[in-house]
Amino acid sequence: MTSETPAILWFRDDLRLSDHSALHAAMETGRPVLPVFVLDDGSGGSQASGGFRASGGASRWWLHHSLAALRQSLASCGTRLILRRGDSAGTILDIARQTGATDVFTGGLVAPGARQVDRAVAAALDGTLHRMRTTTLFHPDSVRTKAGGAYSVYTPFANACLALGGPKPTLPAPKSIRGAEPIESDRLEDWNLLPAKPDWASGLRDTWTPGEAGAMERAEAFLDHGLAGYAAARDRPANDGTSMLSPHLHFGEISASQLWHMAHRRQAGPARDMFIRELLWREFCANLLWHHPELPDTPLKPEFGKMPWRDDKPGLKAWQQGQTGVPIVDAGMRQLWHLGWMHNRVRMIVASFLIKHLMIRWQDGEAWFWDTLVDADLASNAGNWQWVAGCGADAAPYFRIFNPVLQGRKFDSDGDYVRHWVPELSRLDPRHIHAPWDAPADVLNRAGVVLGKTYPKPIVDLAAGRARALAAYAVIRDRA
DNA sequence: TGAAATGTTGGGGCG
């Protein structure tokens, strides 16, 4: 038994030491700090839906490395990260009982499952659960319409955020932390978060540096070198024009507030504003999930419950594997598989293709993204899938059906993105690479492409798929 | 943060 009871710092989607209000508050108690992370396979760990949802494979890979980095930073501050696996609420309560701690500090998450866990802890804890804001710019309840309601349209929401004048100043990382007497901890390596058989993570290793230091490095590189060309480059998937900060943000290795303030220290201009607006899209999705716990499973527009979705297992599988025969779609899905990440423009294209051309329910796409994205985030993932499907808040109009060939020609005009991820088409010229089925036989021959053999024929005729989607939407619209 | 169909306009070829 230690002589002094600790303040428990419960890390969740905020795996950093800088700008960490819960860490700051725990230290301010003057008591020794006991940093804890709980892996909750049953109740969703970091994020959970109305029920519970465990992290996907790519997220688990990231989590492993991020925790290793956090453990290292805590060690250099002189304290140990305690790892426990089990039911979140029960585990935290156990630790509190074991150590005699009365105060638990943690970030406030927007996911309904996490809020449920918080309620359970707060109710049973012999003391206080301090829920601090560590993942969003503002508390969801502090951004409300004049009438006190929740925003359902992005632009007024963003304007309301901007009118708040930005988030509070960020907090520095502590140089040292007076750690509590360590208690028993799992070994991170025993959690088996990394894929073993087969090891599919080599592309992830080559692309990402999880952890607070990697996040800061990526942020500074982007703000110093990427911001200037952001407006044009961010829509071209062959360029590294986006910030690629999404997984760092999801795991809270860098806070949205830090990025906001870092961006504001750079030169003012349209590129900076555009980047801030992207941060606010993330904030908007978090706000939506806070106000609509059913967001991950249920269309916000109820008439979409009547949509005559197709049950198409082979189609879903072809989409997942990047074998649809539509080059830009396949390129995106293969990039996702290799990097655990996909360019934002292409996410919209592949999502539109699944939902509209294939008429497969958006929840199936959302689930695949959840499992394969390193930035899988319940609020952003569900919010954006609903946005594309047309059934969400401030959603794309239902008739906005991307033509993947035109999107490819517009945003990958030289074909380099497809060429990189779909190498069997790499010898096709920019004119034909986005629609090989329209290429003359001799062009295909010279490029070594045999449709149906070296590369699939399209699994759906684009014009027919579009017509089918419009017809289906017309039915539910009339019924609404 | 669409695409396709339809409508309008204006320049140029041509009888």
Added chain:
DNA sequence: ACGCCCCAACATTTC
């Protein structure tokens, strides 16, 4: 010189 047609370019509307 004129009317007619064609059609590209752009605008509007429809899905």
